Amino acid sequence: MPDVRLNSSQGKWVLLTTILGSSMAMLDSTVVNVALPRIGEDLNADLADLQWTVNAYMLTLAGLILLGGSLGDRYGRRRIFVIGVIWFAGASLLCGIAPNAAVLICARALQGVGGALLTPGSLALIQASFHPDDRGRAVGLWSGLGGIGAAVGPFLGGWLVGGPGWRWIFFLNIPLALLCVPIAARYVPESADGQSHGRFDVLGAALGASALALVTYALIEAQTGSLKVALSATAGVAAGAAFVWVERRRPDPMLxxxxxxxxxxxxxxxxxxxxxxxxxxxxxxxxxxxxxxxxxxxxxxxxxxxxxxxxxxxxxxxxxxxxxxxxxxxxxxxxxxxxxxxxxxxxxxxxxxxxxxxxxxxxxxxxxxxxxxxxxxxxxxxxxxxxxxxxxxxxxxxxxxxxxxxxxxxxxxxxxxxxxxxxxxxxxxxxxxxxxxxxxxxxxxxxxxxxxxxxxxxxxxxxxxxxxxxxxxxxxxxxxxxxxxxxx
Structure with a gap:
């Protein structure tokens, strides 16, 4: 049974690291939109590039978030959370030094992978670590303090974009990760679901993400009217149908x-x-x-x-x-x-x-x-x-x-x-x-x-x-x- 008490020193460190981890993903989902005009100007990007700057992150995050939670249950919630934080920070560094729109878009997709690992893990760590008597209050503090971060995020992002530059909205994640990872390694107890079994639905995750990517590409590039767009739309629909077929027949489906x-x-x-x-x-x-x-x-x-x-x-x-x-x-x-x-x-x-x-x-x-x-x-x-x-x-x-x-x-x-x-x-x-x-x-x-x-x-x-x-x-x-x- 989880036995960390909220008023203990360990409890406060556990709460802090989960707030830091979830704040990284939350900040990026709110401040990037503010930076888009400056990104477009600096990287000579067109509207499609700006759409992909937002969507590349959402694509991998949406496609993998259910799988990320399952990985934590199987291999350890702290381990997957820490991997997610490190991955997210590394991708953020790549976003910050991106020399062109193509590199930025690829880095944003990698950020989404990290987000899919750390986002479900932050709350799961609270549920798995705290004593049942303290769990409700811990979740409330996690959500409330995270809410303050969400409120400050756009203000901070706007200040960074208008001051040091848009690249600093990504560099900001690096010190957060450097603070978060050691705290998690030292104070957060490891936990896993001992009854978790079966194979991971990698095929389902791949088909779902592929369907989303192909349909998104077709919509963003539709104005070109090219054959590639039509083929992408058709392939996206086919991948979506295959995803449904696979999920119906797998014994342990992702969905x-x-x-x-x-x-x-x-x-x-x-x-x-x-x-x-x-x-x-x-x-x-x-x-x-x-x-x-x-x-x-x-x-x-x-x-x-x-x-x-x-x-x-x-x-x-x-x-x-x-x-x-x-x-x-x-x-x-x-x-x-x-x-x-x-x-x-x-x-x-x-x-x-x-x-x-x-x-x-x-x-x-x-x-x-x-x-x-x-x-x-x-x-x-x-x-x-x-x-x-x-x-x-x-x-x-x-x-x-x-x-x-x-x-x-x-x-x-x-x-x-x-x-x-x-x-x-x-x-x-x-x-x-x-x-x-x-x-x-x-x-x-x-x-x-x-x-x-x-x-x-x-x-x-x-x-x-x-x-x-x-x-x-x-x-x-x-x-x-x-x-x-x-x-x-």
Missing amino acids: PLGIFASRQFTAVNLVTLCVYAAFGGFFFLFALQLQVVAGYSPLEAGTALLPTTALMLIFSARSGALATTIGPRIPLTVGPLLCAAAMLLMLRVGEGANYLTDVLPAVLVMGTGMVTLVAPLTATVLASVDASRAGLASGINNAAARVAGLIAVAALPLVAGMGPEAYRSASAFDASFDRAMPICAAVLVAGSVLAFTFVRRPPDDCQRPARRTHCSLTTPPLEAAPKRGNTS
């Missing part, structure tokens, strides 16, 4: 398709796809819009969404409690509608936009919508399956959100008619942004309709709680699988 027999679980994941597709497309374009069109500095663009993060940090626990009282259907219906209204308010953000009158109202409505929907969404995912599959269900939901963002970043510029050089022209980018925001709003409305139609209140005897604090803007929180024989 057990039987979990989707739960109508509630399937419905909430469809809502997740809609919501996080809209968020992914919006966050990719919004930082560009503020800098290219409105003339904001990287620091100003990085802090523009700070009120949204603050609202989630302060009110997500209350939102989760309200959803427990009234059920998830209303929050998951109303939340996306509020976010859709915020997308339409973003149409006011144009050339010379004033933050207080043009940007802040939309940001506050966006934050209110996200507060309303994120905690109930997570709680409903966990409540829709047996408690023993909570970790798997949360991992699938988190991966679904990342896949949605990946596809949105690839597809939205295409649908909005953005050319390869659109971000170099304020007028051209502004016109495309004005076409993109109603599309994001429509996707959110579709998510709201799905929630109203299919989401129902969990059974009264369901004891799976919502995460107490959450303020990541890009993905729902992960939930580690409960320890066998313990209550959590």
Whole structure:
């Protein structure tokens, strides 16, 4: 039984190293968008290169995150977590010294591999290390302190981009890793799942990642109209079908398709796809819009969404409690509608936009919508399956959100008619942004309709709680699988 107490010296070190590790991945998911205009200018990159700078990371992370959690269960959670931190830091160094866009994109893909190893491991270490009486408080502190990091991240990233330069948003991960790894090696107890058995679903992971990569490539390069694009799209669909076929027949699949027999679980994941597709497309374009069109500095663009993060940090626990009282259907219906209204308010953000009158109202409505929907969404995912599959269900939901963002970043510029050089022209980018925001709003409305139609209140005897604090803007929180024989 885990016996580390939170108020002990060891407990504090364990908590610190998990926060440092998860903060590395969280920072990169929030600050890179702010740096895109400077990256494009410095590396002479076109819009497709900027899309790949974001998507290469999300591609490997989304494709491998479920496998990363399984590796930790089998070979040791601390070992895989430390490998992930070292891998992530090494890839970050390569990102920082990248001489051109091609090297940066490859390095970002390697970062995603490291992220897939360390992201599920940070929470799993808390669940596996702390005494059951302290575990809930440890998770709350991990999430809350990580939330503060998420709030500071865009501000810090904007300052680095506008000051020392965009390369320092990647170099920042190196001292974090140098601090994290020795602490983990000395203070974090090793743990593994003794009942873990069977072969790893390497084929399933490869097929899933290949399908995502091929479809993403086809969407980003679609404007060229080349034969290669058509072949990539066809191969991507074929790889996706092969992935489903393999997962149906493997005894130990990475993605057990039987979990989707739960109508509630399937419905909430469809809502997740809609919501996080809209968020992914919006966050990719919004930082560009503020800098290219409105003339904001990287620091100003990085802090523009700070009120949204603050609202989630302060009110997500209350939102989760309200959803427990009234059920998830209303929050998951109303939340996306509020976010859709915020997308339409973003149409006011144009050339010379004033933050207080043009940007802040939309940001506050966006934050209110996200507060309303994120905690109930997570709680409903966990409540829709047996408690023993909570970790798997949360991992699938988190991966679904990342896949949605990946596809949105690839597809939205295409649908909005953005050319390869659109971000170099304020007028051209502004016109495309004005076409993109109603599309994001429509996707959110579709998510709201799905929630109203299919989401129902969990059974009264369901004891799976919502995460107490959450303020990541890009993905729902992960939930580690409960320890066998313990209550959590």
